[in-house]
Amino acid sequence: MRCWTWAGSAIRSAGLLLVVALLAAGCGGEPIAPAGGRPQVLTTTAIIEALAKPVAGGLLDVRSIVGPGVDPHEFEAKAADVRRVRAASLVLRNGLGLDAFLDRIVAGVDPQRIIVVTDGIALRTLGGAPDPHVWHDPMNDILMVGRIARAFAELDPPNTQRYEANAREYIATLERVDAEVRQLIEAIPPANRKIVTDHDAFGYFIRRYDLQFVGAVIPGTTTGAEPSAKELAALEQLIRAEGVRAVFAENSVDPKVAARVAKDTGATMVSDLYGDTLGAPGSGAETLDGMLLVNARKIADALK
Ligand SMILES: [Zn+2]
Known part of the structure; x- marks a missing residue:
């Protein structure tokens, strides 16, 4: 097994987004390859990954830290996850206490690279604490898709219109599902x-x-x-x-x-x-x- 991790770093030149893969030292974790040189977007949960992927439309490499079928409440980040967070161009998180594991590993990460996708949602509260499970209302998903599209446009301005079009398309799907x-x-x-x-x-x-x-x-x-x-x-x-x-x-x-x-x-x-x-x-x-x-x-x- 190769024992280095990759870090993606984006360089904008003449309006083009070039992604340069840099070798970062480190042995013992799983290798993280830049997929086709696309900027890496990490999500804390599989739910946010599922909202972000249709918006990215293949232009960005979107992956979740917590895999499908895994309980995010009880998740503990491993050393490889810490390296992935440091290397990612953008981290999309739920917040509201659901992905508290991220708080323990983001020391030193530029806060502007971490987006709380639930910002602006009308939250229900339980015992004084916000309920983090916002995605079960498609109207909240629509708000999050809009937030994600704006974050992607800021990360990769030349493709703004494509992210906006992808978001509109997925919002239409969510509206159909809501009616059904x-x-x-x-x-x-x-x-x-x-x-x-x-x-x-x-x-x-x-x-x-x-x-x-x-x-x-x-x-x-x-x-x-x-x-x-x-x-x-x-x-x-x-x-x-x-x-x-x-x-x-x-x-x-x-x-x-x-x-x-x-x-x-x-x-x-x-x-x-x-x-x-x-x-x-x-x-x-x-x-x-x-x-x-x-x-x-x-x-x-x-x-x-
Ligand atoms: Zn839960």
Whole structure:
């Protein structure tokens, strides 16, 4: 295995963006090759990668630090991630406590190279803290796509119009998905529109489509907490009292406790709702728009 990492450095000359790959010292991490000499954009999560890739349209090399299927709440950066962050032309992050691992590794990185894509979104709060799971409302995704297009235009001004056109195209996709999700949810009888999830990740989806959040197996908006026996008993009682038809487990969270709650209450257990990350290739949920639709179909099917 070759044991150096690459760092990309952009040099603008006569209106052209030239990307020069520089060898940086370092052994023991995975080699990071500049893909076709394109500027490197890192995202903290697979969700932001999925929003940024359609905007980049292949002009930039966009990759996520946290891979698909991995829980960002519990993620710890490795030495190779630190090198990638230092070498990247731009870092796009969610903020709001979801990708706190980045705070520990950005010392010395120019803050102008780090963009918080959730800036300007009307946040819901829980216990005084902002809920970071904004991407479950396509209107928030549209705002983030606009923010990302502006960041790309600043990074690579000659291609501004292409980033703007790509953003418009993906925004149109998100608007179509929003209408389709609404249709799916409106087909659920109103009395059945009650949601119990693994952790409280779907607040923005619930708010957008007028569902009722009954409770989460894991208390709070992170995945780190453990529910107490008392909390679980209270949730099960609520599920029975409200006649909740399904408990939704997430693809990046251990479904063991959710399965027990479903079994105890007689609710249907639905696995692999996509909360904090995307699906594998072929799941239909490997894009952000696909993820929203797959989730809506699973919810609509289970609550009919
Ligand atoms: Zn989460």
